[in-house]
Amino acid sequence: MIRTASKPVSKRLRLSLQIALATTFVSLSTGCVGTANRGAELAPVASAEAQESNEAGSTVQALVNLGPRVAGTPTAEQASQYLIDEYRKAGYQTQVQTFTYSKFRDEGSTITVDGTPLEGQALNGTIAGKATTPLVAVPNVGRPADFANLPVNGRIAIVQRGEIPFTQKAENAAKAGAVGLIIVNTEGGTLRGTLTGKPTIPVVALSRDQGNPLRDRAQAMPTTVSLVVNAEERTITGRNVIAYLDGVTQPTVLIGGHFDSVAGSPGANDNASGTAVTLDLARRMAKTPLARQAWFVAFDGEEDGLKGSRAFVEAAQPQFLSGLKAMLNFDMVGVNQQLQIGGSSSLTAIAQPKASIPKSVVNGSSDHAAFAAKNVPVLFFYRGSDANYHTPNDKTVDPKLLNETSQTAMDIVQQILKVD
Template identity: 55%
Template sequence: MKYAILITTLVALPTASLAQSGRAGADVEALVKLGPRVAGTPVMAKASDYLEAEYRKAGYTTQIQTFTYSRFEDLGSSLIVGKTKTTGLPLSGSVAGKVDAPLVVVPNVGRPEDFARVDVKGAIAVVQRGEIRFSEKVQNASTAGAVAVAIINDRSGELAASLGGGVSKIPVLALSREQGSALLQSSQTAQPATLHVNTRQRQVTGRNVVAHLPGIARPQILLGAHYDSVPGAPGANDNASGTAVVLEIARRISKTPLANQTWFVAFDGEEDGLHGSKAFVQTAQPQFISSLKAMLNFDMVGVNSSLRVSGTPQLTARAKAAQSGLSTSESYSGSDHASFAAAKVPVLFFHRGREPNYHTPNDKQVDSNLLDETVSVGLEIVEQLL
């Protein structure tokens, strides 16, 4: 009991004041005003300048870590059925190509047994999103003889997705539920169609923003969040929200011993495949990585009431013990903590799940109260871990 009291005294955090409340929301607003933060664009230089300035105000030294990668870009892809042309988004990893072929609707989500019920040989296969990976759907279609695939979203909005690092042998186009509903309601009788996947690969330079107190070379904990967004989306929730939470936690602990053991990173290139976090891990010294007790990642924490955690079982259990009201989820891939988990670093992922404005131009607002709540939870868990 004395030991617990002593530790609390050493690392006691300042109580949040009215002046502190809402600062994370102001950070989100500042980032959103810049417009969509797409890796490799001039907007990202402005966004990184803003973050550097804020970290420096809090007493941290900063640096920009640059890295390059090849980005998959859409130059205008579509599906034409009869006289109706529908624009869509090619899945990252799809080969480019223009295919004139019959359109065949495949029942359900594209498992082998679904393709066995229809003849898609030489056809454009239409399948629904859900239940199995995109790469599996495409592989099943290719095995059944399809020459292209159109995947219909199972929720409102566009489907910006990836084949998970693989490369397809046939063109793959994603359509929103609204765009594809008419196709799914049509009969399975083949109808003439043209599917055009028009893409290119372009070299992109990303910018990670790294912040820590002067002289701190071997942190025990790293807090991170990606600050890039998808094209066309201002990215308030995805992921100015997580970026702002990490920045506010940094402000709150800057005058405490906790800051002597912590680094903060705003990652770029997450939306294109976790490139910023991968570059950080790959270029870090092995001793740096091995000394990390935990990597805490915050992604999409400004919308939806329930804050969830997932990650390494031991860390998840400690987080639940620190905050009994936290929800947990089993899956924890798909964001920057995955790059650290692959390097055997214990990870903890904070998120609130997807919401209707995900990856759309309407991702403009968050709930400042939810940001402040996430900051408080993050602070308590950092204190417990250290």
């Protein structure tokens, strides 16, 4: 489904985009859309470099001020509209490519003991369910033999994580007659797991600190618990924001980064930083010949499995992708001094003098992977792990690092396109 603004898209523009992409993107109205609160602006400074740094930093702050930008939520849509407005201010046409996918959501799962609720984490793919029954501690990790001679039928089982897949644990518990399964993490923190196939009983995880005492108690004495797994699959609508100069239907370089974040995290470094650098590059290129060969994309749904970038490449015509000399992806570039760049050998040869090129940087966990799978040369810009990754504390970045990343990327793009 394509959402449009009040003005209809022109026939000429519609046809040009149909040539480039297999799906039709519908142009938004040329009027400005609502902007987010840009937050406190940094004090103006004299140098152009500092001003560019401030602009990218302000973009991060504006996105952080919105709150967690989880795909499919009103906040994510507000973030996409903010980006549309900023690209239009820089002189670009904008398109929104919408796409849908199924997403598992835990709306709150608990195990209540003696009137005290313990917060559980429903495993991805579990069915919802409720049960109040005695709890049976299963020794070891939940292999079929571990359930032998235990009074599991009609009861809730509790087992340790490890050695065999979560799905096998659930299947073995169900075959033994259990009406629910609790899996206890063997490491610190929350256990987030995925079940494959079609589970027939609700499955929830507990942290080690909460789960081990409960399992020990069930071994030592009769213990009744109430299990509530409140989870479901929902259809999510994501929004890729695409910007380009009027008439540019076949870019040579595509520059992008994802703007969504995980639940509970304002996502400054992951990945308002990459979103800001992408927009910063668009601003820098706007009045140069480089912009006539570039598209800029803010991808949605990356945190749910690269949904936006995969939707983009699947919609693109083969000749559109084959016409790309490079896809540059920016993810987590606002923290840590060392800029790391990885990707296709033809492009890392250009990037080599600019930054470190560790082979470990390139993997399948960010949006360049969807393009690499279609044989598009890629470069991935990254500054390494962040202590605040996927936490509520991901609130700040260093604007100077954003500026440094933008300048490095500008130099690389100039060499790729051989344009001064």
